Amino acid sequence: MCLAVPGRVVEIEGAEPAFLRGKVDFGGVLKEVALPFTPEVKVGEYVLVHAGFALQVLDESEARRTLDDLNQLGMLDPPPEGPG
Amino acid sequence: MKFLDEYRDGELVSELGRRIAATAAHDWTIMEVCGGQTHTILKSGLEELLPGNVQLVHGPGCPVCVTPLELIDAAVEVAMRPGVVFTSFGDMLRVPGSRLSLLDARARGADVRIVYSPLDAVELARRMQEKEVVFFAVGFETTAPANAMAVWQAANTGVENFSIVSAHVLVPPAMEAVLGSPECRVQAFLAPGHVCAVDGYEQYEAVANRYGVPVVVTGFEPVDLMEGILGAVRQLEDGRAEVENRYSRAVKREGNQEARRIVAEVFETSSRKWRGIGAIPNSGLCLRPAYASFDALTRFGAQTGEVAEPEQCQAGRVLQGLLKPTGCAAFGTHCTPDHPLGAPMVSSEGACAAYYLYGGRD
Amino acid sequence: MAHGGGGRMTERLIEDVFLPAFVGAELGRRHDGAYLPELQRRLAVTTDCFVVKPLLFPGGSIGSLAVHGTVNDLAMCGARPLYLTAGFVLEEGLEIALLRRVVTDMAAAARESGVEIITADTKVVERGKGDGVYINTTGIGECLIGEAGPWRAEPGDAVIVSGDLGRHGIAILSVREGIEFSTRIESDAMALWPAVSALIAAGIEIHCLRDLTRGGLSSALNEIARARGVEINIDEATIPISEPVRGACEFLGLDPLYVANEGRFCVIVPGGEAPRAVGVLKSTGLALDARVIGALCEGRSRVVMKTRIGGRRIVDMLSGEQLPRIC
Known part of the structure; x- marks a missing residue:
């Protein structure tokens, strides 16, 4: 369920929160997206888009933190202590 | 593309696969609720990278x-x-x-x-x-x-x-329906990350507590799924049953x-x-x-009467994770994407269609 | 435009729109049929009908498509395209300016492809009975090599694609009502003969050629695998797809392997010939992204792909057109 794709907000228009719209860049393709659920979003930030609506502003620092954790594979998770 | 490519990294996925194998000492059955995740799993051939004792079953999360x-x-x-x-x-x-x-x-x-x-x-x-x-x-x-x-x-x-x-x-009642079935063999859930992006994961805490199952909020890319599976396996091995957010770039508790x-x-x-x-x-x-x-x-005064499903169709059991699509006698014979008996063979994210299309037919 | 049963209206269409654009000696004689000179070589013939909505799209129109589609089918037979016939079904009410644009595009594409439109026909149908214009073209070409087809493909052969995939299908979707988006993606529609003739001129042993039109790469490879009874193994990481096509496919939920192309083909050559064939294709300047994406091997009639993350999956034929999805 629920194909939702990250894209970068390049333009925001509209004053009334319920009708907030913007353009979102997906790898160079621009699509008009409704932004009423992410009124805080700023140009340049990434949003998760589903059915023409931004559902969330993606948290870059959170993403970086988890990826760093994963990439330093030694720190990935402590290995299990053995079966138990 | 940012926020996608990083999560399709083959080496990272393989390393996570090795971690899962090293962590899983017992046999575990994990359900990914969402059809979109089923799609990623089959489309990227993820199951090959999992140890044999970690089984994924596919859930009812396909609205179509x-x-x-x-x-x-x-x-x-x-x-x-x-x-x-x-x-x-x-x-x-x-x-x-x-x-x-x-x-x-x-x-x-x-x-x-x-x-x-x-x-x-x-x-x-x-x-x-x-x-x-x-x-x-x-x-x-x-x-x-x-x-x-x-x-x-x-x-x-x-x-x-x-x-x-x-x-x-809605997802939580469906998860409870799966758990409530006497035949249920699901031991942990990967909760659908995009549902949680909207609704948060508070409501899954009740499910985890009531049924004693780990619930891991999981994203949709191969790295996300492997992370979710690893999280679930660790909880199962530790005997914990918590709600854990492994899709934190998109999901907040509320x-x-x-x-x-x-x-x-x-x-x-x-x-x-x-x-x-x-x-x-x-x-x-x-x-x-x-x-x-x-x-x-x-x-428009449209009627919604009762209609019976084709008897051969096992969609209900497939949707509850009780039957793999390939375990259905009609799969690939009486039931194909061109002539479907049930919706899971039609929908782009239906489990039967995913198996048919990406090769669960061997 | 009014409904014309073959009277003055149709006559004026021919005088005003078609003849000025299709300035060929044979068509200009306005006889019931065309006389062709004697040809030296074996002939190849193909026919195709074109229906597309919308009629104009970034990088082309139904007019250019009707030429490219047919001359490319000839090229896939290893045949130099020589002549085209054209049949038009026009819907009453179609704007003459739009028709003129379609016909002009068609004439330009024919000129660039080196083919002459030798005979043509027009019918007008009632409003509501057609989508503006339907075009049929039949192409005649002369074969410069012996037969190339799936039956000649062998285990050990390499699969080469001529360029990045999916531009045409995505360009069409970008202007389709209900889906439209703004983009720099133009259709990849173009004539493939120059690239194919370069392979022939370089003496590459060509086993099979197939254009990647409706159903995309996946359909073409599955057709070959089934016709020849071989397994085709491809590597996802080597398949060229541009960033905007990927982006559009992501948010529309489409798989680029199934998206249509109108200016891309795959060629199957002996494995040892592959590097040279890629070099020849690139040297034409028309296939800069050409590359080897896989190989044929003994096995079941199917296409198997090594995924980007190192898994394996079947790439099957699609039933019906891919539809944008939210699930």
């Missing part, structure tokens, strides 16, 4: 698959009315009702159109005052805010020739308050029949009385 036949029949009936422009996401068009699909209806002269967003349907209604524009509002918690906003905008900008067929479903507010404004929960499973209390959304005039079935 669980939309009952009678609702599709009613949608087709409305679409065939003169003066109606029937709009839908592409997903629903090929799904057969008991007689016709929406594509069949189009071939017989109905004006059926694909939209990308429900707001496109409202815009169409605004442009075509002489027509009645109906939108097939299908979806889980992820899609409900978009559909609710379409109704709200229509109501607040005087677009009266717009209405919806509401076919919304979800998206703005989106939840508009859903609560326009919709209320209702009992809902799930195709192949049956009625589940409080598992659907219908329009609140203040918005009831936007209900297409009422507006």
Whole structure:
């Protein structure tokens, strides 16, 4: 369920929160997206888009933190202590 | 593309696979609830990278698959009315009702159109005052805010020739239905990350507590899925049953308050029949009385009678993770994407279609 | 435009729109049929009908498509395209300016492809009985090599694609009502003969050529695998797809392997010939992204792909057109 794709907000228009719209860049393709659920979003930030609506502003620092954790594979998770 | 490519890194996925293998000392069965995740798993060949003792079973999280036949029949009936422009996401068009699909209806002269967003349907209604524009509002918690906003905008900008067929479903009641089955063998859940992006994960804490199952909020890319599986396996090995968020770049505990507010404004929960499973209390959304005039079935007096499923179809058991698609006698023989018996063979994210398309046929 | 049964209206269409654009000696004689000179070589013939909505799209129109589609089918037979016939079904009410644009595009594409439109026909149908214009073209070409087809493909052969995939299908979707988006993606529609003739001139042993039109790469490879009874193994990481096509496919929920192309083909050559064939294709300047994406091997008639993350999956034929989805 629920194909939702990250894209970068390049333009925001509209004053009334319920009708907030913007353009979102997906790898160079621009699509008009409704932004009423992410009124805080700023140009340049990434949003998760589903059915023409931004559902969330993606948290870059959170993403970086988890990826760093994963990439330093030694720190990935402590290995299990053995079966138990 | 940022936020996608990093999560499709082959080396990282392999390393996570090795971690899972090193962690899993016992046999575990984990259900990914969401069909989108099933799709990623099969499309990227992820199961090959998992140890044999970690089994994935595919859940009921495909709104198209669980939309009952009678609702599709009613949608087709409305679409065939003169003066109606029937709009839908592409997903629903090929799904057969008991007689016709929406594509069949189009071939017989109905004006059926694909939209990308429900707001496109409202815009169409605004442009075509002489027509009645109906939108097939299908979806889980992820899609409900978009559909609710379409109704709200229509109501607040005087677009009266717009209405919806509401076919919304909710995830937590479906998870409980799976867990409540005496045959249930699911030991942990990967919770659908995009549903949680909207609704948060507070409500899964109750499920984890009540049934003693780990629930890991999981994203949709290969790295995300492996991370989710690793999280679930670690909890299972530790004997924990917690809700854990492994999709933190998109999901907060409280979800998206703005989106939840508009859903609560326009919709209320209702009992809902799930195709192949049956009625589940409080598992659907219908329009609140203040918005009831936007209900297409009422507006057009369309009937939703009881329709029996083809007997050969095991979709209900597949959707509950009790049967792998390949375990069904009809799979690939009496039931193919060209001649489907049930919706999981039709929908792009249906488990049977994914197995058929990506090669679970060996 | 009014409904014309073969009277003055159709006559004026021919005088005003078609003849000025299709300035060929043979068509200009306005006889019931065309006389062709004697040809030295074996002939190849193909026919195709074109229906597309919308009629104009970024990078082309139904007019250019009707030429490219047919001359490319000839090229896939290893045949130099020489002549085209054209049949038009026009819907009453079609704007003459739009028709003129379609016909002009068609003439330009024919000129660039080196083919002459030798005979043509027009019918007008009632309003509501057509989508503006339908075009049929039949192409005649002369074969410069012996037969190339799936039956000649062998285990050990390499699969080469001529360029990045999916532009045409995505360009069409970008202007389709209900889906439209703004983009720099133009259709990849173009004539493939120059690239194919370069392979022939370089003496590459060509086993099979197939253009990647409707159903995309996946359909073409599955057809070959089934016709020849071999397994085709491809590597996802090597398949060229541009960033905007990927982006559009992501948010529309489409798989680029199934998206249509109108200016891309795959060629199957002996494994040892592959590097040279890629070099020749690149040297034409028309296939800069050409590359080897896989190989044929003994096995069941199917296409198997090594995924980007190192898994394996079947790439099957699609039933019906891919539809944008939200699930």
